[in-house]
Amino acid sequence: MGIQFREPWFLLLLIPLAGFAVWAWRSKLRMEDNRKRLAVGLRTLILLLLLTALAGMQWFVTLERQAVFYIVDRSDSMPAGSQSYEQWLKTSAEARKDQDLIGVISAGGNAVVERSLSLQALRQFSFSGEVNRQFSNMAQGMQLAAGLMPEDAAPRIVLITDGQENVGDLLRQGQLLKNKGVAVDVLPIPAPARKDVAIENVKLPENLYQAEKYALEIQLSSTFAATGELRVYEDNRELTRQTVSVERGDNRFALQGLAKEPGFHRYRAEIYFEGDEQAVNNAGYAFSRVSGPPKVLIVEGTPGSSGNLESVMASGLIGYETIAPEMLPLEIADYTGYDSMILNNVSATRMSGMQMEMIEKAVKDHGIGLVMTGGEDSYGMGGYFKTPIERALPVSMELEGKREIPSLGLILVIDRSGSMDGDKLELAKEAAMRTVELMREKDSVGVVAFDSTPWWVVEPQKLTDKKKVLSQIQSIQPAGGTEIYTAVQDAYQQLLKVDAQRKHIILLTDGQSSTNQSYDQLTANMVQNNMTLSSVAVGDGADVALLEALAKQAKGRFYFTNDQSTIPAIFSREAVIMARTYIVDQPFVPAVGQPGDWGTLFGRGVPQINAYVATTAKQTAEVALTSPEPDPLLARWQYGSGRTVAWTSDVTGKWSRDWVAWDAFAQTFTQIVKWTFPQFQDMPLELTTRLNGNEMKLGIKSQDAEFKGGLRASVTDEALQTKTLQVTPTAPGEYEAGMDISKPGVFLTRIDLLDESDPDRTLGSFTTGFVLPYSPEYRIGSGDPTAKLKQLADMTGGRMLSMERPEEVFQGDVAAKKQLHDLTRWLLTLAVLLWVLDIAVRRLSLPWGRLAALPGALLRRGRGTAAPKAPDAEAAMERLRERKRNVGAFYRGADAIQDAADRSRDSSSLLERGTEAAPAEVPQQTSTEQRSKPGTTVSKPAVSETTDKSAETMNRLLAAKNRRRR
Incomplete structure (x- = not known):
């Protein structure tokens, strides 16, 4: 345990503080000695507290324990069978001391905490976090670990990786960790030699004219010499197929083609080689627009x-x-x-x-x-x-109420069995809600969900409160088996009670009924009562024969779909068909x-x-x-x-x-x-793309030197998510934009030319695109990543670990870690309290000497020491009376000084004899009163003796007055 200061230079102010204390003590403060000591001491102590607060006074405890975060690379580039590092983790953790903390982070394209820092061992640990395995971003894992390190332990990171990073910068993050005092140990997992042929690049002109010849350039990279097949496709039409040979390293091929069909085309190259151990990098893409007739x-x-x-x-x-x-x-x-x-x-x-x-x-x-x-x-x-x-x-x-549409009574019978769990049931609920939204207030609707038994989600009712009905439909949850007949029979019985001009039932299921019952009588009753039934079979597991027969017998329509996304369209189509007045x-x-x-x-x-x-x-x-x-x-x-x-x-x-x-x-x-044709203009622009980690850099170059407007780029990925990019000029006629990519795919890009005077006005636009066929995670690497990992360990003061010695993680000296506790708040609080006491000492006239001596007296009493005797009480009372008389005499003028002196002298002699003076013996009349009586003669004292005594008495009275004011 010890004391330290954040800003020790403020301690130099102790010198002027000492000077202030000496000056304050020697100054002529009109206070008693004890009161003066207390006031000067308080003021000095307050300033000392403020000074130590400015210096950042802290007390600390020295701890010798470690906080170790394991960061495990779980990207796809890690060698097969490298899961042995999980056992290495558990073994190395057994060598820790009892107070050491351990945690685990998984890293890929992102980083997740598998287990927070804890005193528990890793015996039962297993990986469960979801990471993007298509990228390697170890720097993000290191950054996450550094932010979670505690203050009361020596921080250390153990990095388990093959070193094939493609996002982020390990060495840059290592420099930041070095500045924070975080050491990084590295366990390298060497990548084994692999036979692999990859398409690195496919290139052709972005703009072509119909019937124009072009050259398609394909760059291959290989780790071995081999012979295989190269295929090229325009959209989904095969252009060529030929046998090619590759050598180890880079290989380039150029193919001739003819632009036949106008429009925007995607070109795809594929390779097939015997012995190729990784197929994910065997395709490459390029785009081109062929100008011609629409x-x-x-x-x-x-x-x-x-x-x-x-x-x-x-x-x-x-x-x-x-x-x-x-x-x-x-x-x-x-x-x-x-x-x-x-x-x-x-x-x-x-x-x-x-x-x-x-x-x-x-x-x-x-x-x-x-x-x-x-x-x-x-x-x-x-x-x-x-x-x-x-x-x-x-x-x-x-139709928004334009014409009178017959009232509709509709009951939806929806399968909610366990097989409907997931998107099926969600889309069925969406379909039911769309159908309800199409209906009007005078229509009636009911919803029955069934598994082994029917459950009325919405009892048949007029649509006076659509929001309530929609919320009830949303509450359907999957459960149980499938029993169709009972649910359809209940729907029929309830629809009989509904007052509507047209009555219809929609049945949706993806399974088969658990019982075999005859539906003939039920459907015949529906037809007799002017009801219809349409059925929807979802997936191959549905009883297609039964559902088709039900729809046919009940004069409805049968739908079969393997695409559950069409369910909402089927339901809304049925609701509209029943109205029939949509066709004029x-x-x-x-x-x-x-x-x-x-x-x-x-x-x-x-x-x-x-x-x-x-x-x-x-x-x-x-x-x-x-x-x-x-x-x-x-x-x-x-x-x-x-x-x-x-x-x-x-x-x-x-x-x-x-x-x-x-x-x-x-x-x-x-x-x-x-x-309706696109309003494209001839766009003098050229688009280039460059992948930097998981960020795609788009370079746009204008061929028109006179263009001074701006550009706007929008990119749509395969999931139909559109991002609008910020395009910034980098040079005259050159622009750049960037976007993060989480997974490979085809990305369509629209570039708009904006008017210089009105940025909201578009002068023209054109569509192009780029493709990231596979992540850089699957590229054929070059160089030895171990050197980079060793540089990281040396930079941060870490070590290169080995699979054979897992216990060395917790071996070696542990840097002592100070656990700091800041005292600034406490020092300021104490200074404020003492400041209040300082004001009281200087402004209040209290017996500060006795108050100061009180703790000592209490201490002596506690030790059994006899307290000194109190002075005679009667003598004290006499002194008080005398002081009162002296003050009164002072205010009555100089003529009363002699009488006061005589009484003082008589009182002194009386005290010396040890006798008491009765209050009645004190003269009640002043010399002024005597002069006021007729015939009374006032004698004046001698000048020399009276003057000296009067001056002495005056000084005492003035001193008493000053003390009273203070």
């Missing part, structure tokens, strides 16, 4: 129903491709290869939720156009309510509304429409043609970077016979589709 993707719900659209595209010299909705791409990069998309009477139930998200992102972020045409499977009839595609369209699926089948001639630049197309009038799907125009949409309701027939708007159009009638001629026969139909529809 291309449109037509998605048709009914095969062969797009003949009119294909004729329109051909007459307008627009390239097109027609596919079924099941053939839609599964990667967003593939959608950017088209200038626009047409959804021709396609149901939302035939697209996954992810595909709809990709279409919406392609429109919003990359300027791809979108046109939707009507039909019995489109808009609200297709289940698009609250889908990503509805967000992109200029119309919404709700009254012939009319459309009225022209806000056609904008399409006004010339309708200047000579428009043909008649026989039917359409009712929708509601969104607030900012431009409605070019309307129905008498009025409902939008043709509407458009700008959605993000793209443009979308809604045509609510069909294009097959069933509802629009006069339109498809109109001589201006081809020209009109061609202009409608072209209006």
